[in-house]
Amino acid sequence: QVQLVQSGPEVRKPGVSVKVSCRGSGYTFTTYDIHWVRQATGQGLEWMGWMNPHTGNTDYAQKFQGRVTMTSDTSINTAYLELSSLTSEDTAVYYCARAPFPSDFWGQGTLVTVSS
Amino acid sequence: DIVMTQTPLSSPVTLGQPASISCRSSQSLEKGDGKTYLSWLQQRPGQPPRPLIYQISKRFPGVPDRFSGSGAGTDFTLTISRVEAEDVGVYLCTQATQFPFTFGQGTKLEI
Numbered sequence: 018q019v020q021l022v023q024s025g026p027e028v029r030k031p032g033v034s035v036k037v038s039c040r041g042s043g044y045t046f047t048t049y050d051i052h053w054v055r056q057a058t059g060q061g062l063e064w065m066g067w068m069n070p071h072t073g074n075t076d077y078a079q080k081f082q083g084r085v086t087m088t089s090d091t092s093i094n095t096a097y098l099e100l101s102s103l104t105s106e107d108t109a110v111y112y113c114a115r116a117p118f119p120s121d122f123w124g125q126g127t128l129v130t131v132s133s
Numbered sequence: 134d135i136v137m138t139q140t141p142l143s144s145p146v147t148l149g150q151p152a153s154i155s156c157r158s159s160q161s162l163e164k165g166d167g168k169t170y171l172s173w174l175q176q177r178p179g180q181p182p183r184p185l186i187y188q189i190s191k192r193f194p195g196v197p198d199r200f201s202g203s204g205a206g207t208d209f210t211l212t213i214s215r216v217e218a219e220d221v222g223v224y225l226c227t228q229a230t231q232f233p234f235t236f237g238q239g240t241k242l243e244i
Contacts, residue, residue: 061236062236063236078233112182119184120184121194126181
């Protein structure tokens with residue numbers, strides 16, 4: 018069955034970066050784009066962008082341009098989200114989701130806490 | 134960016150009774166291919182969103198038929214024909230017609 022399994026919770030200080038992983042299984046990883054969505058505690062959902070694991074093509078929401086990098090390692094069926102220059106406003110649960118968006122296939126979420 | 138506005142933000146409901154949630158987009162969600170990429174999601178605390186409806190009215194596999202979607206252009210509605218206890222949660226509309234994809238604020242359904 019299709020599964021997306023994300024890496025565990027992270028704690029970072031302001032100003033540094035974090036990298037979250039999302040490993041796909043049960044399907045051909047390079048066939049489907051991966052989207053990233055985040056949700057601050059008690060807040061709504063925010064789409065961050067997508068990447069094509071086969072081509073490496075990406076499209077980021079303007080809000081995150083210059084701070085976000087989405088990559089993949091197709092040898093281990095894993096997508097990555099890296100967010101730099103973290104602030105407290107980046108404290109959120111980060112989800113990966115398989116295309117087409119929204120699909121039935123989401124990761125379990127990764128809590129990133131930014132605190133000094 | 135397309136702004137998605139949901140009403141109401143909170144909806145007390147009675148078990149066995151119908152419930153509906155509205156979603157309005159700031160511009161038409163019909164894409165050049167003739168399809169309208171409006172979906173509805175359900176979210177329970179601590180869980181990722183679960184898609185219920187896509188392209189206005191198509192149910193995802195496994196979604197009970199008491200959930201239905203309707204609408205066109207900029208105005209859309211999610212209807213639950215008879216609310217069950219397991220339906221408690223937050224419901225969100227989302228558009229995938231134009232980047233960046235955007236979401237409604239969410240409607241909290243509570244018994």
